[in-house]
Amino acid sequence: MGYGARSVNQPLRMTGSAAINGTPIFSQLDLVLTPHSWTCLLGASGVGKSTVLRLFAGLAEGVTFDGTLSDPGRVAMMAQQDLLMPWLSVLDNVMLGARLRGERRDRGLARDRLAQVGLAEHADKLPRALSGGQRQRVALARTLMEDRAVVLLDEPFSALDALTRAQMQDLTTKLLTGRTVLLVTHDPNEAARLGQTIVIMTPSGLVEVAAPRTPIPRDINAPDVLRTQKDLFERLRRPT
Numbered sequence: 001m002g003y004g005a006r007s008v009n010q011p012l013r014m015t016g017s018a019a020i021n022g023t024p025i026f027s028q029l030d031l032v033l034t035p036h037s038w039t040c041l042l043g044a045s046g047v048g049k050s051t052v053l054r055l056f057a058g059l060a061e062g063v064t065f066d067g068t069l070s071d072p073g074r075v076a077m078m079a080q081q082d083l084l085m086p087w088l089s090v091l092d093n094v095m096l097g098a099r100l101r102g103e104r105r106d107r108g109l110a111r112d113r114l115a116q117v118g119l120a121e122h123a124d125k126l127p128r129a130l131s132g133g134q135r136q137r138v139a140l141a142r143t144l145m146e147d148r149a150v151v152l153l154d155e156p157f158s159a160l161d162a163l164t165r166a167q168m169q170d171l172t173t174k175l176l177t178g179r180t181v182l183l184v185t186h187d188p189n190e191a192a193r194l195g196q197t198i199v200i201m202t203p204s205g206l207v208e209v210a211a212p213r214t215p216i217p218r219d220i221n222a223p224d225v226l227r228t229q230k231d232l233f234e235r236l237r238r239p240t
């Protein structure tokens with residue numbers, strides 16, 4: 001695998017094939033992330049979306065990658081599992097990145113982030129006292145603590161009710177303005193609201209679906225969002 005040097009204003013690109021334990025996961029992938037822009041990645045379960053994210057993050061232990069991959073520098077990543085430390089309070093979990101790096105913990109910012117995801121009153125609880133959707137919001141708050149040019153989000157809103165999901169999409173878009181974001185989602189409406197580039201991953205490669213040109217986050221019921229959502233449903237339904 002080769003890492004190419006890159007500035008934050010250059011696209012991030014992954015071209016190549018991946019396998020786990022000798023079983024091919026994807027081949028001849030060519031994914032380009034436009035800088036300072038949101039790319040949404042959809043596709044059937046098991047097609048390899050999380051593997052792509054993990055490769056960008058340098059966390060793809062056990063994955064054999066044959067190809068080239070831009071070096072994204074240090075990224076912020078929200079994995080599909082919330083990965084909260086069960087013995088740490090919600091607030092300490094939000095500050096986990098700084099703790100692991102041995103940096104000063106910004107308690108004020110962590111409390112702000114918790115308030116922004118609607119969990120201010122849960123700061124001192126342990127994760128096991130929270131619902132699945134609340135835990136997902138803690139993981140989101142933790143990701144939004146990190147000041148990174150590249151942010152990788154793996155189904156970050158999947159456990160949320162529709163209203164909270166829309167609120168968290170709005171918050172995340174606001175806080176990540178100017179970042180290069182790769183969002184994995186199964187939700188065509190979410191991709192149509194947030195995607196500035198939208199790609200579907202299939203076993204035979206990537207298919208790009210035209211995204212609306214309007215600024216993000218778009219209104220859930222905007223005509224261009226509904227049109228793109230319909231296009232995505234149709235493309236996802238089609239056999240590859």
Ligand SMILES: Nc1ncnc2c1ncn2[C@@H]1O[C@H](COP(=O)(O)OP(=O)(O)OP(=O)(O)O)[C@@H](O)[C@H]1O
Pocket residue numbers: 020021025043044045046047048049050051052062080
């Ligand atoms: N540790 C592992 N060992 C063996 N196979 C694995 C391992 N992790 C993932 N895989 C396989 O790799 C493939 C891609 O997995 P990946 O999690 O990237 O898919 P995905 O598109 O993100 O799926 P989903 O939408 O369900 O999250 C799957 O077929 C999965 O079974």
